Amino acid sequence: MVELNHYLILSALLFGLGLIGFVVRRNSLIMFMSIELMLNAANLTFVACARHHVGAEGSVLALLVIAVAAAEVAVGLAILLALFRLKKTVNADEARELRA
Amino acid sequence: MNELGMLTALIALPLVGGILLALLPGLRPEPARILTFALMLVTFLLSLALLAIPAGSSWNEGPFPWVPRFGISYLLGADGIAALLILLTTLLAPLVLLASYGHVHDRIRQHCVLLLLMEAGVIGVFCALDLVLFYVFFEMSLIPLYFLVGIYGGARRVYAAFKFVIFTMAGSLLMLLGILYLIHKTGSAAYPDLLRVSLSATEQFYLFWAFAAAFAVKVPLVPFHTWLPDAHVEAPTGGSVILAGVTLKMGTYGLLRFALPLFPAAAVDAVPWFLALSVIGILYGALLAWAQRDMKKLIAYSSISHMGFVVLGLFALTGTATSGAVLQMVNHGIATGALFLLVGMLYERAHRRGLDDFGGLAQTMPVFSVFLVLATLSSIGLPGLNGFVGEFLILLGTFRDHPVAAALASLGVLLGAIYMLGLLKAVLFGPVRNHRSAAYSDLTIREVSMLCPLVILMFWIGLFPGPLLRRIEPCVNQMLEAPQLELSRHREEASPVPRTATLRDGSQP
Amino acid sequence: MTFLAALILLSPLAMAIALGLFGRRLPGRTPGFLAFASAGVSFLCAATFCLRLLALPASERALSLPLYSWISVGSLDLNLGILVDPLSATWATVVTGVGSLIFLYSISYMQGDSGYRRYFTYLCLFLFSMLILVLGENLVLTFLGWEGVGLCSYLLIGFEYDKEQAAAAGRKAFLVNRIGDVGFLLGMFWAFWSFGTLSHETLASSVAGQAVSPWLALCFFLGAVGKSAQAPLFVWLPDAMAGPTPVSALIHAATMVTAGVYLLCRLSLLFAHAGWALMVVAIVGAFTALLAAVIALRQYDLKRVLAYSTISQLGYMFLACGVGAFSAAAFHVTTHAFFKALLFLGAGAVIHGLSGEQDLRKMGGLKKSMPRTYRSMWFGALALAGIPPFAGFFSKDEILGSAFAGGHYVLWSVGLVTAALTAFYTARMMTLCFHGSSRLAEGVHPHEAPPLMGVALSLLKWLSLFGGLALGVEALHFRPLHEFLRPVLDPAAEVLAIEHLSVSTMVVLLALAAALALAMWTLAKHWYLGDRQVLRRWELAAPAVARWIAHRFYVDEAYHAAIVRPLGALSRLCRNLDTHGVDGLFRGCARSAAGMGSVVRLLQTGVVHAYALWFLVGVVVFLWITVG
DSSP states (O other): OOOHHHHHHHHHHHHHHHHHHHHHOOBHHHHHHHHHHHHHHHHHHHHHHHHHHTOSHHHHHHHHHHHHHHHHHHHHHHHHHHHHHHHSOOBGGGOOTTOO | OOSOOHHHHHHHHHHHHHHHHHHOTTSOHHHHHHHHHHHHHHHHHHHGGGGGSOTTOOEEEEEEEEEGGGTEEEEEEEOHHHHHHHHHHHHHHHHHHHHHHHHOOSSHHHHHHHHHHHHHHHHHHHHBOBHHHHHHHHHHTHHHHHHHHHHHSOTTHHHHHHHHHHHHHHHHHHHHHHHHHHHHHHSOOBHHHHHHOOOOHHHHHHHHHHHHHHHHHHTTOTTSOTHHHHHHHHSOHHHHHHIIIIIHHHHHHHIIIIIHHHSHHHHHHHHHHHHHHHHHHHHHHHHHHHTOOBHHHHHHHHHHHHHHHHHHHHHHOOHHHHHHHHHHHHHHHHHHHHHHHHHHHHHHHHSOOBGGGOOOHHHHOHHHHHHHHHHHHHHTTOBTBHHHHHHHHHHHHHHHHOHHHHHHHHHHHHHHHHHHHHHHHHHTSSSOOOGGGGGOOOOOHHHHHHHHHHHHHHHHHHHOOHHHHHHHHHHHHHHHHHHHHHHHHHHHHHTTSOOOOOOSOSSOO | OHHHHHHHHHHHHHHHHHHHHHGGGOOTTHHHHHHHHHHHHHHHHHHHHHHHHHHSOGGGOOEEEEEEEEEEETTEEEEEEEEEOHHHHHHHHHHHHHHHHHHHHHHHHTTTOTTHHHHHHHHHHHHHHHHHHHHBSBHHHHHHHHHHHHHHHHHHHTSSTTSHHHHHHHHHHHHHHHHHHHHHHHHHHHHHHHHSOOBHHHHHHHHTTOOOOHHHHHHHHHHHHHHTTOTTSTTHHHHGGGSOHHHHHIIIIISGGGHHHHHHHHTHHHHHTSTTHHHHHHHHHHHHHHHHHHHHTTOOBHHHHHHHHHHHHHHHHHHHHHTTOHHHHHHHHHHHHHHHHHHHHHHHHHHHHTTTOOBGGGOOOTTTTOHHHHHHHHHHHHHHHTOTTSHHHHHHHHHHHHHHHTTOHHHHHHHHHHHHHHHHHHHHHHHHHHSSSOOOOTTOOOOOOOHHHHHHHHHHHHHHHHHHHHHOBGGGTBOHHHHHHHHHHHHHHHHHTOOOOOHHHHHHHHHHHHHHHHHHHHHHHHHHHSOTHHHHHHHHHOHHHHHHHHTGGGHHHHHIIIIIHHHHHHHHHHHHIIIIIIHHHHHHHHHHHHHHHHHHGGGOOOOHHHHHHHHHHHHHHHHHHHTO
């Protein structure tokens, strides 16, 4: 039987993977995917808990996160595209225009 | 009166006009300016109706609930004092617009919008009787002036505008805290309600100084005055006129309307401080003015000196002195407004303002000279002109309880003559130092027509101050009722041991 | 009656406004004639008023004519209105009378000046202000006139404003006067809170019987000292001679400078109750009289000699007030107005005839080329020197007599010495100017003054001769002016219990003074006409004294070093303090806020990973605080 704990461990692993990916990688596309990974880790937790407590709130939240993530992808990829046009690269360290 | 009426109309007319003008980008500059002038003229004519307010009473509009949960409402009221200051505002506004023909050649429509919004804000300040509403108008009048200085000003205009806003905001934030505390404590922001609230001595102390801080910066009282010369020097002529003529009065008006009656005990305790600061301001401002070689700076510092007289009169807490102080607010607006207009006219011709750049203009610009001499004489308080009546009443009223302060302040009258006559001598008399000055044309009809109303008022107030004083005095007495009560209580408590060695009455019994 | 009284004031005012606003198109000398007409109307009204008052019984000789309530706040209620009583009527008559003659003279004198219309506008405005000063029914109105005449004096001294020196002299006069005005203002405040009124009539009645603080009286006295150029505030008057000569005659000799004396007479009752204050007045007056007379001994500018003699004569008037002889002061004001106006107008004729030359060393022998001016000047000079039976003799010796009668023998002897010096410097001036050989510069051709100026001179000439005889000869108990002024000035005299001299003492004193004056006159004439060696020997004997006198005791320099320069330095110090100190403080606040910002902004690296790390740290800290 797959218990709640297994889901939570998997979700923690996924989250950690995403976090490490975000911090370590310089390619902003990969960083972006890492963020998605973390979001999905959270989604997994939501859904697992919803299942465990027999309620709909968790699933609703997961759906909301998916919707937000979709919107984020649209905006984020657009920004990435613009950045690539400007710099001919997607290396995040090359874009330091916000330095004070 | 519980309905919307004249006061709302006076605020709404320039406010709505300004917003509409801002939203009509298709309008060409010249029609916009003429439209604005017409609007200001109508506002002025409407405001003349305020003269019908019976002496000692007021016109009120509201309260209409605004944020009922916190007791914030739309409540306006105008008594004699407010009426005079509103009239001064509505009179100066069209003159400032006329002056803009000489020096505003770009962004004309925006300039008109700013002036209209400014006018609405200042009128609002003078008749708001709800503290939050007052605060809103107080800040609302600040922003157009920021842009007037920052966009249309001289070389260091951004610095000056920034400094001016930071100073004023820093002061008024303290006042906002005070207002929030009052609302928290009483559940109402309406002035009439707050008058009835009794506050403990500690509460009064903190609240009074919070309010006083906002107003002292605005007046400005030494040592919070250093924004004023910068703002004046960089401001365009119209900005200077509004700044000196109207906005400085918001400070003294606030002191009289809110700080004194709402927190009488703390105000009475603070009297020595304010007397000292105002006397220092009078003398220090005058000495500073004397050392200046730039005309606008000279007049700016003279404003500090003259506003010192007003604060002195307010805190002398006698009906005579305080009435004189209110009259002097109007007088200073007229005289200093005229001086700034005149300096502006000269600047438009010569593009310089230094005292050493001119000389002998009496020969080449006789009409200008006559007006400059009159404005100067009004400013130094020559009897027969308006400045004298105010100064005389202030000093007379102050002398009763504080003869030393009055005597020192009288020296300010002397110093005033020194630097203002120095200005006249440098600009009008003596040999012609600047050979280009022969080419300056004398004043045009537009310029003369701007100055004439002010000069007429100088003589009118100097010779027939009765109608004004009849309106001022009862209102002043209402404002001073609480502080004077507090003062007499103080005296009774102190009577077994004479607290101060000031002589009350010169004569031996 | 009201109309007549109002006309005294309105006639010059209306003319000033009319000339100032609409006079630009008037041709030639018309402005002058119009101004003269307005002054004449004013004079006729004032004189009529005097006669009307004479017809009334002594106790009713005061008419208060309020126009409207001017300033009314609290217990202060000031009317704008006029008070005609013997004192103000006398002054008004003298001012308008001498004034109209000077207006007449100016018509010719100022002819051809580019500022002709402006000149007469100011002159009319001056006359109006002076009349307000005299006729105002309360102290504040008097102050209004007081400042008004100061303003006109400022404008008229600086009349030729393209000259640096004239503009500076005008400003100096106004400022020194303003020092006195501060005293006047403080006096008014103090008086108001002590007596509850500022109206002349009620003030007199509420003062009666009260002890007044001497310092209160001295506040007013300070005002009088400034306006009447007494020590130590006399420095502005000699410089004021930069104005046109008729202005010097009208404002700086005959009328405006006597305003201080008017104030003392007006407040005589207050001063009488003020203890030692009157003694101060007397001492200051006597000291000024002597000091100015000494300075006049060595001046070479014709107008400056007259200016110092004016200061000296004003000192006599203050001395008179100080010893309680207020009516003697008023008498001397009147006669002095006649002969000093005459002397100044004569000097003007000389200067006019010499095309602007004012230096006595470059005159001499003018009696042949300017006989009429010469004769007129003689009348004035004899009156000034106090030679009987000219006007000055009677008034001056009445003052000396009063000092003697009051037992102030020191003051009396100072006055007597001054009288001797006066005779000496007057004779010196006349001799240097008209007698001896001509020392004129090349190309100067003296010519006699035009007829209009001559008319004014000859009228004043007869006034200087008979003015004293007609108005009061104390030794004969013939004192019409004093009788006229009694209702106003007697209360003070009663309080002070003034002594009167016996006729025999009086005659002895008169003879002494007259003999002394004559002797000094002859001496001066002899020294300056003939053997100048005596003078040189005197100068060599005491060079320091001679230098001090020639440099007017360095008073101007002392003021410059002690007041003007320190104040200027103080103002520059304030400027530095303000820009570096006060504003520096606020700029420092701003800079420290900006400094903090510049430290914090180092965190803003622009590297996304750094932000992510900070984010991570934040989350850990948050978890640590909330969970752990």
